[in-house]
Amino acid sequence: MGVKSKAAAAILVLLLFLGSLWLQGGLDYQWDSCLKGYNQVNTLHQLYNSSEADGAEGPQVIEGCPGQTFQVSLLLSHLLAAPAYTSDVRLQPYLSSWDELVRFMEALGPMVGLISKEIESKTTIIRQLALLSEGNPEAELGPDIHSINGVSAEDGAKNNQELSQHTGAYHSVRSMIWVELNRGLVDFHHQTESGCRTLLRLHRALLWLKLFLEKLAETPVAGRLRSPSELCREAYQSTLANHHTWFVRRAAELAFIAMPERGFFFRLVCVQSQEEMNTVLNRVVQSIGEVYDRTQKALEENNMLDLP
Template identity: 80%
Template sequence: MGVKSKAAAAIVVLLLFLGSLWLQGSLDYHWDSCLKGYNQLNKLNQLSNSSRTNGAEGALVLDACPGQTFQVSKLLSQLQAASTYPSDVLLQPYLSSWDELVKFMEALGPMVGLISQEIETKTSIIRQLALLEKEPEGELGPDLNSIISVNTEFGTKNTLEVSHHTGGYHSVRSMISMELKRGLVDFHHQTDSGCRTLLRLHRALLWLKLFLEKLAENPETGRHRSPSELCREAYQSTLANHHTWFVRRAAELAFIAMPERSFFFRLVCVQNQEQFSSLLNRVVEAIGGVYDRTQEALEENGMLDLP
């Protein structure tokens, strides 16, 4: 066996190994049902024109994309709901938007499970903290590791609806204020506080925002770069700055197996780059609103570098 063949075989074995560690469940592409009689861009344009006619900005409403687990319509509605309060982010729709983004990442292939599984762990931490805040105050001490170890069934997607809880974990700013008052945020040592966990999600959101921005771009040369290349580039300028060498190498391998651009069209039920760009720009704008508000809240409280 030649050197190149051995190297290729080694990469395949490593990818399979990483996939077994980082992804649970199977992948279902549903290739054929998505585009039957469905043109999402026409609905997008109609809604946009209607909003201009009525003089209202309005919320973007999209139909479900048949045959897909990830639904861009749900993602947009949750992102918009998270930005209901001025200068703040509601945590329940914020976490629900991450549920959709996890489905998006899982659709890209088993290797991206490295990141999506870690994100699910982070959203579960905040959901459990919100649940346990209902307990008597004396039971919510600074030992957050013991808190996170119980009620693990609430770590599954969409199990705990934080919107029904109006306490400290109602919004980003209320969580920051409450955890600071209770001494739950350590600026020098690693903890599983909600604020530290939010910071990790916040960094990942910037990566996805940048990746989607790049996917939406129409190059001057007429040649689109591959999603694999764009995702790697977005990762290198964001999450890679906070990951260990091993995680960076594993992520690089994950991006190699990313689907081609046509797969993304099917994933959101569009037929060409023009429709894709129009839809993605709305998603990026919604993500940007949530990201900017979270960034401002964390920066005001000196939390952008929590260990």
């Protein structure tokens, strides 16, 4: 085997290993199920924001992009459906958002797509836990919203009626936290197959993607737009890299080298210019930020930001 062949084989092995370690502690689950009770916000794949948010007159529309697996309109619809009550996040649209983000990563090529496999295993874990909880009468009672950290009695009273319509243990981030803490499923010193620990790994990855998309929509520096590869590497270094070993960080660098050029992202979100892409991505980033902040608050209030 020549030197080039050996180098190529070594890179492939590194990337495969990266896919298995990307979010730490990946488990090889092969379940294919989904949570119940979630109605997609907009089946026409069109989303409207206020003129104030977009800086234009009248509502703005994002339509589906024909012929593509990833649909930015679907991603936005799931993200906008995720916030619940005053400080909670519905898990079904949250996981559906990840389904679309996985398609986004897979569209960037096989090397970056390897990373998405570990994320898929995480969303599958939470979905399977939700299915298993359906057969548990105690879990189906759901949490008392007054007892969930971060939700006041006033907010709880206001939302009791809505909560009664969604009583599954894994209906939302806070209901999952409440149930798993009360069942003793969360271990603060050892790894467990809990939904809370799994959510934390997804949460960290969401910050990486949020920052990457935010950078893709950045204003040119000295008239120059930096390459997506450089931006993704920078976003990684300030987020997920803080939770990875040296070996995984080096493997990630190899994956980012294969990142497509900026023109590819125009096609991916169905725009013709950087200005148009900025408008679309800023809306996505804003929606991700709302979901991220609510999840961050719930995890922080329950001391879950450092689960092993």
